[in-house]
Amino acid sequence: MDIRSMSDATKLQIERAATLEDAIYLLNPQKPLEGETLAYYVDRGSLARRDIQILLRANDLRRGEAVRILFSGHTGCGKSTELNKLCEELAGSFFIVKVSTSKIVQPTDLTYVDVVLIAAMELFRAATAQEVIGKAPAVRLSEIWEDLADFIRQRVFGHLPYRTPAESLDVTAKVSALIFEFETKYKSEASSRDTIRSQMEGRLSEIIERINTLAVMVRQSTQRPVLFVFDDTDKPDPERGRALFFDHPTTLTGFQASAIYTFNIALWYSREFKTFRDYFSGRFLLPNIKLFHRDEAPDEHGCTLLQTVIDRRLQPDLITPDALTQMIVASGGLVRSLIGLGQFAAVNALGRGAQRIEAQDVARAIVELRNDFIASLREEEYTMLAALRRTKQLAADDEVQDLLQTVALLQYENGEVWCDVHPVVVELLRERGLLA
Amino acid sequence: MSSLTPASSPTKPVAPSPNGYTVFAEALPEALARDDFTNLAVLLRYAREGCWAFAVYSHVAAREEVVAALKTLLQPLPTYEWTYSPERPSPLSYLETLSETQRRERAVVFFFDLERAPDELWKSLDYNREALSAQPHGLVFWISSAGRGRAMRAAPHFWSQRSGVFDFRLTPGPLPPFSDWARSSDIVIDDWGNILRQIRITQGLLDELLATPDAPPAVIALQHLRLGRLCYYVDRLPAARTHLEEAAALASTVADPRFSADVLQALGDLALREAELGEARRRYEAALAIYPQIGARLGEANVQKALGDLALREAELGEARRRYEAALAIYPQIGARLGEANVYASLARLALREGDDELAQAQLARALAFYQSLNDRYSIAAQVANFGIELLRLQRRDDAAPLLLQAAGLFEEIGLPQYAVQLRQRAGAALR
Numbered sequence: 001m002d003i004r005s006m007s008d009a010t011k012l013q014i015e016r017a018a019t020l021e022d023a024i025y026l027l028n029p030q031k032p033l034e035g036e037t038l039a040y041y042v043d044r045g046s047l048a049r050r051d052i053q054i055l056l057r058a059n060d061l062r063r064g065e066a067v068r069i070l071f072s073g074h075t076g077c078g079k080s081t082e083l084n085k086l087c088e089e090l091a092g093s094f095f096i097v098k099v100s101t102s103k104i105v106q107p108t109d110l111t112y113v114d115v116v117l118i119a120a121m122e123l124f125r126a127a128t129a130q131e132v133i134g135k136a137p138a139v140r141l142s143e144i145w146e147d148l149a150d151f152i153r154q155r156v157f158g159h160l161p162y163r164t165p166a167e168s169l170d171v172t173a174k175v176s177a178l179i180f181e182f183e184t185k186y187k188s189e190a191s192s193r194d195t196i197r198s199q200m201e202g203r204l205s206e207i208i209e210r211i212n213t214l215a216v217m218v219r220q221s222t223q224r225p226v227l228f229v230f231d232d233t234d235k236p237d238p239e240r241g242r243a244l245f246f247d248h249p250t251t252l253t254g255f256q257a258s259a260i261y262t263f264n265i266a267l268w269y270s271r272e273f274k275t276f277r278d279y280f281s282g283r284f285l286l287p288n289i290k291l292f293h294r295d296e297a298p299d300e301h302g303c304t305l306l307q308t309v310i311d312r313r314l315q316p317d318l319i320t321p322d323a324l325t326q327m328i329v330a331s332g333g334l335v336r337s338l339i340g341l342g343q344f345a346a347v348n349a350l351g352r353g354a355q356r357i358e359a360q361d362v363a364r365a366i367v368e369l370r371n372d373f374i375a376s377l378r379e380e381e382y383t384m385l386a387a388l389r390r391t392k393q394l395a396a397d398d399e400v401q402d403l404l405q406t407v408a409l410l411q412y413e414n415g416e417v418w419c420d421v422h423p424v425v426v427e428l429l430r431e432r433g434l435l436a
Numbered sequence: 437m438s439s440l441t442p443a444s445s446p447t448k449p450v451a452p453s454p455n456g457y458t459v460f461a462e463a464l465p466e467a468l469a470r471d472d473f474t475n476l477a478v479l480l481r482y483a484r485e486g487c488w489a490f491a492v493y494s495h496v497a498a499r500e501e502v503v504a505a506l507k508t509l510l511q512p513l514p515t516y517e518w519t520y521s522p523e524r525p526s527p528l529s530y531l532e533t534l535s536e537t538q539r540r541e542r543a544v545v546f547f548f549d550l551e552r553a554p555d556e557l558w559k560s561l562d563y564n565r566e567a568l569s570a571q572p573h574g575l576v577f578w579i580s581s582a583g584r585g586r587a588m589r590a591a592p593h594f595w596s597q598r599s600g601v602f603d604f605r606l607t608p609g610p611l612p613p614f615s616d617w618a619r620s621s622d623i624v625i626d627d628w629g630n631i632l633r634q635i636r637i638t639q640g641l642l643d644e645l646l647a648t649p650d651a652p653p654a655v656i657a658l659q660h661l662r663l664g665r666l667c668y669y670v671d672r673l674p675a676a677r678t679h680l681e682e683a684a685a686l687a688s689t690v691a692d693p694r695f696s697a698d699v700l701q702a703l704g705d706l707a708l709r710e711a712e713l714g715e716a717r718r719r720y721e722a723a724l725a726i727y728p729q730i731g732a733r734l735g736e737a738n739v740q741k742a743l744g745d746l747a748l749r750e751a752e753l754g755e756a757r758r759r760y761e762a763a764l765a766i767y768p769q770i771g772a773r774l775g776e777a778n779v780y781a782s783l784a785r786l787a788l789r790e791g792d793d794e795l796a797q798a799q800l801a802r803a804l805a806f807y808q809s810l811n812d813r814y815s816i817a818a819q820v821a822n823f824g825i826e827l828l829r830l831q832r833r834d835d836a837a838p839l840l841l842q843a844a845g846l847f848e849e850i851g852l853p854q855y856a857v858q859l860r861q862r863a864g865a866a867l868r
Contacts (some may be wrong), residue, residue, distance in 0.1 A: 024482040030569035030597045031485070076596045100566075106565045108556070209700055235563050343479075344600040350482070351475035368601045375585035405592050 001220075016315045020350040020357070026313045028376045029340035031232040032080035040310045041085055044078070046283035049086050052260065055282045060258045061093055062227045068253045070263040070281070072234065073286035074404060074411060076336030080231065082286055086260075087229055094258070095218050097126045104187045107235035112248035113197050113204065116255075117156075117186075118230055120207045121179045123257075124148055127214050128172045130310040135221040144217060145171040151210060152178040156197050160185070160192055208255050215257040236261035238270075246272045266405070269396040289333040289411035294392055294418050305330055306338055319357040320325035326362045329394065330369060332410050332422040372422050376406050377425075385409065386434035389421045446812055456635050459497035460612040461774055464567075467498040468505055470526065479511050479599055480544050480574040482572035486566065487599040488575035492584055494605040496640030499578055502604055506576075513544055520549040523670065523854050525557055528564055528778060531571070533851060544574045549636050551583030558636075565594050581605065613646060614655055621661035622666050625669050625814050628851035635666050652675035657686035657695065666701050668709070671854075676706055696725035701742065708746055715770040734775065738764035741779055748786055756786055774815070777806030781819040785826045796823075817846035821859055833866040 012233050017023040026040075028383060037098055059065045073079040075161045087096050101107075105114045127133070133141060143229070149171060153162075162181050183387035185192040200207065215226040221340065245252065252261065256298040261280075266274060268285065277283050290302040306328045319327075319342075327345065331338035344365035345357045377385075384399060388409060394400065394417055408425045411419055421429065429435040455502030467473065472491075478488055494500040506866050507515045518530040525539045526667035530545055550557065561568070568575065578588060588595045618641060623634055633740035642659040645651040664679035680703050687696045705721030718744050727735035767776040800823055824839030844856040 021482045024479065025484045028483070028485060028487065029599060030565070068770055075592050102563060102566070106560070108559065214857045232566075237559065336594075340596070340598065340600075347479045347482075347600060348471070351471055351478045365600075370604075371601065371603075372584070372595075374590060375581065376588040406588060407592075407596070 015312055016311075018315050018317060020346045020355070023314055023346040023357070025351070026342055027339050027346060029336050029343060032078075032084060034081070034084040040312045041081065042305060042312055043284075044082075044305055046082055046286060048286050049082055049089075049432075052282060052284060053090065054084060056090065056227065056258055057093065060227070061279070063170055064225070066225070066258045066282040068258065068363055069260045069284065070280050071260055071284050071286070072263040072265050072268050073267055074288060074334075075332040075407060077286050077288050081288050081335070083229065083260070083262070088258045089348040090227065093224060095126070095132075095222050095224040096227050096229055097122050099228055099230045100232055101230065102232045102235055104183055106192070106334075107143050107232070108237075108240065110233075110236050110240060110244060112244055112251050113200050114186075115230070115233065115244065116204055116207055116211075116251060117196070117200055119230070119255075119259075120211050121182055123211055123214055123226065123228070124175055125179050125217075125373070126246050127414070128176055132218055132221045133172055140217070142171065144213060147390035148210060148214075149175050149178060149208070149388055155203055155206060156196055156200065158180060158195070160195055166285060190238075197219065204251055208251075210257040215255070220365065224235060226256075228257060228259040230259065230261045232262060234264045236264065238264055238266045241267050242272065243272070249276055254280050255308040264403055266294055268315070269401060271396075285413070287417075288414045289335065290408050290414065290422070291329060291331075292353055292412075292420065294412075300331055306331060306333070307330060307334070309335060309338060310342060317356060320347075320359065322359045323357045326366065327360055330362070330366045330422050332424070333406065334407060334410070336362045337369075337407070341369070344368065366424060370428065373406075373408055373425050373428060376409060377428075379383060382429060382432055383410070384432055385421050385425060388419060389426065389429065389435060392418045392420055394419045452841035455644065456499075457617050458615045458633060459500070459618050459637065459641050462521065462612055464495065464498045464501055464606065464612070466606050467493075469603040472735070473502060473505070475600070476576070476602045478504060480506070480510060480576070481513070483574055483599060484542070484562055486571045486573055487571045488577060488594075488597070489599045489660075490577050490584070490587070490595075490601045491580055491603060492581060492603050492605055493578055494581065495644060496637055498604055498606055499502055499548075499640070500637060503578075505817070505844055507745075509810075510544055513542060513772045517629060517633065518545060518547050518830050519636045519785045520553045520557070521546075521632055521670070523550070525553060527561060528567060533613065536802045542572045542574075547575060547866070549639075550577060551580050551586065552639075553587075555590045558594070560715045562591040565597060566775075569597070573672055579681075583755065606646065609821070611651070613621060618655060619628070619658065620660045621695070622664050623662055623664070623669075626812070626850070627809075627814070631666060635663065638662050638666065644786060653686050654691070657683050657690050660686065661695070661702065664706075668706055669704065673706065673710060680706060693726050693733050695722040696737065697730075697732065699772065701735065701739055702724070704739075704742060710750070713746060713750060717743070718840070720746065733770050737763045737770075737772065737775055740766070741775065741782065744782055745780075745827070748782065748789065752757050753786060753789055756782075760786065763850050773806055774810055774812065777810070777812075777815065779801045780806065781822065784823060786824050788823070788830060813850050814852075817843050817850065817855075821855070824859075825862070829859065830868060837863045837866045 002037065019025045031037070048071070052071070055067050055069065061069045070082065071079070078131065087098070097119070099119045101110055101115060101118050103276060104118050152175070162185065166329040188197065197247075219225050234241070235245070245267065247264070253259075265285075289305055290299045293299050307324060309325060310327070323345065327338060327341045330341055344355075345361040348364045351355045381399075381403060385408060388400070388403075394411060400409065404411060405417075408422050409419050410422055412420060426435065476489065476491065479487065491499075491502070516530060516534070518527060527716075528548055531539060584601070599708065624630060640657050642656065644657065644664065660679045660683035664676045664683055667673070667676035667679060680699060683699045687699055695764050700719045700723035704716045704723065707713075707716035707719060720739050724736065724739045724743070727733075727739060740759050740763040744756045744763065747753075747756035747759055760783055762865035764776065764779050767779065768771075780799045781801035784796045784803060787793075787796035787799055799817065804816055804817055807819070821843035822840055824836045824843060827839065840859045844859040844863070845855065846858065847855040
């Protein structure tokens with residue numbers, strides 16, 4: 001059950017799980033698809049991914065005008081996989097710099113200064129790649145790298161003690177060593193982090209200037225514009241996310257390179273978002289996959305899509321059609337939920353000594369999902385959900401946002417935005433006599 | 437941290453079960469007989485990469501039995517435990533206790549007591565989920581029913597990425613007979629993990645007893661005393677006081693004067709730690725009025741030794757010596773080698789006060805040899821630290837610093853880095 005690349009690297013031959021043991025491994029709700037596992041990707045026909053590509057290619061690639069994009073979506077909707085796929089598709093045209101701020105700073109402590117600084121360091125490091133330095137004019141290159149090394153030493157570290165790179169190293173290796181030293185300090189020494197932050201706060205324009213210089217050099221060398229992809233700026237809770245985005249939009253959109261920021265869904269519906277959103281050329285929300293239309297008629301396309309997600313990973317004789325249908329409906333259109341139900345059902349089947357997933361295995365996984373909702377929903381929320389099931393109208397109220405957060409309420413989109421109650425919760429509402 | 441307390445001699449022989457600390461005299465097979473048990477084992481064996489699951493429990497005894505059975509079933513897969521504590525709140529800290537090789541190998545880690553943690557901890561799981569999924573470990577988070585709803589709310593992303601929820605709640609019914617361990621207040625002070633294990637099982641049992649209408653008050657009292665003593669050893673002094681005062685209030689329900697004396701002594705130890713010397717003396721003297729009457733010679737010796745420490749603290753060196761000698765007259769007779777070692781360590785500090793370095797070193801060496809023979813690494817670290825702290829009191833900073841650093845290293849080895857940090861700070865301050 002390995003993934004083997006064929007001579008044509010773009011066409012990966014993948015093997016599907018043939019046993020329940022393999023199914024448990026392949027249906028892993030913890031892991032978004034990335035790298036080689038993107039071979040299991042199913043194109044959901046996402047308008048978000050298509051439109052982001054159009055924006056980037058039309059503006060930055062053709063005209064050299066950087067674009068800044070917000071990308072959001074609900075828990076488990078497949079956002080990370082979609083972003084990974086987007087990066088894969090853009091990698092031939094853009095010089096992608098992935099920035100994971102949470103590897104250096106906890107989201108509870110993240111500030112806009114950190115975002116800019118960590119992005120800069122990631123770019124500096126990525127630009128030491130041979131494809132960049134091998135093609136840039138030597139004299140100009142030397143000037144840039146000497147300047148970067150000096151900048152990190154004098155402006156970033158300042159009076160802080162740091163390990164000096166060996167003199168014998170060439171200047172790019174010295175910069176790499178200094179970046180490593182920066183990351184170590186910033187990650188593990190709270191006092192050094194505070195010092196660097198306060199030193200940098202008034203000098204962000206100097207960092208941005210260097211980002212811009214390097215971005216130009218990268219573009220000249222590789223013929224690809226720089227695209228920053230911030231894959232975890234949606235992690236801070238709404239309060240910190242608000243301070244990060246709403247208080248500092250000009251800084252976050254200040255560099256001459258395109259950027260995609262993941263964005264906390266809770267902020268999407270806040271009042272401030274209306275004025276803030278204009279700082280960004282594009283704002284995209286990845287909707288959940290619809291299993292039903294707004295009039296509650298089944299949506300065949302959504303069901304087929306989710307069926308394909310499972311078909312890609314499991315051989316057909318590993319799950320009965322009934323079991324698969326049950327699983328799809330119980331997922332509510334959330335890809336992660338589908339994968340998790342599949343893994344749990346495979347565990348249940350293997351646990352009872354079976355060779356394939358049957359309806360009883362899925363039913364048991366659904367019971368746990370149902371118990372989740374029973375444990376988390378408050379009494380008054382059932383009444384609210386019953387009302388929302390009837391109206392299907394979203395509102396920016398905190399209560400509605402809470403329900404979206406627990407996925408008891410799911411948001412869908414087809415031209416207009418609407419919502420519906422999770423199918424497992426619908427059953428709970430019926431049992432309580434709140435729905436016919 | 438004025439000084440560190442060596443493990444006191446247990447007042448009764450302790451025989452922990454091989455699986456830790458059993459709560460009931462008989463096993464609770466209901467949890468092990470469930471499909472959930474098999475299914476959790478299947479997941480942990482076949483997930484191959486990192487995964488996490490939740491296990492819901494209602495009884496601490498069943499939880500511990502399931503963990504013990506899974507450890508056996510999953511062999512040779514290594515298994516580890518992490519228990520929430522305010523001292524080391526981050527669940528990612530389990531990685532700090534693993535070697536580089538252990539970090540790379542598949543293993544199963546059981547996480548306990550997260551329902552006692554603040555919401556920030558759940559949020560940190562949400563934020564650090566990529567870091568957790570990058571490990572090749574199967575993580576099992578034990579939670580109560582109430583903890584389930586809270587986890588879903590506080591860590592929705594983390595929750596949504598779970599590989600399953602396994603139910604080990606038991607059908608409500610009368611409590612089975614208690615084990616000998618549950619009917620005692622004995623504790624074992626050795627490494628950090630084992631101290632936390634005793635705290636989590638005792639706290640869990642206590643919570644269940646308090647929620648059971650007809651739970652025997654005497655067993656409740658015993659758990660309060662045990663928790664009070666355990667909290668004292670991990671420097672949670674306000675919690676220690678709360679539990680010991682509860683134990684004192686329930687003392688009349690335990691038809692055993694030894695229990696009352698044990699509570700008094702524990703309150704005396706706490707008062708001494710908090711520098712309430714008058715209160716410490718009152719508590720110790722009250723305990724000393726009970727132990728000899730019931731022939732509890734070990735308890736008597738422990739209090740004599742404690743009164744010696746109090747006298748040393750008050751610089752009454754003659755009184756301290758008299759108390760230590762009284763304790764030393766008892767310990768060897770009853771074969772209490774740990775108590776004997778503790779007195780030698782105290783006599784070493786007394787000799788330092790008296791300016792007799794040679795005797796001090798000899799007494800300390802004698803104490804450490806005893807601890808070594810008992811394989812009591814905690815007491816070795818604590819007594820080396822106490823000796824260093826005594827040197828600091830005598831303004832002998834250059835002599836104190838190496839001992840404090842040595843003790844810091846010993847504490848790190850047994851998984852008590854918080855003590856190591858404090859000792860290194862004191863050593864650094866001594867050298868400035």
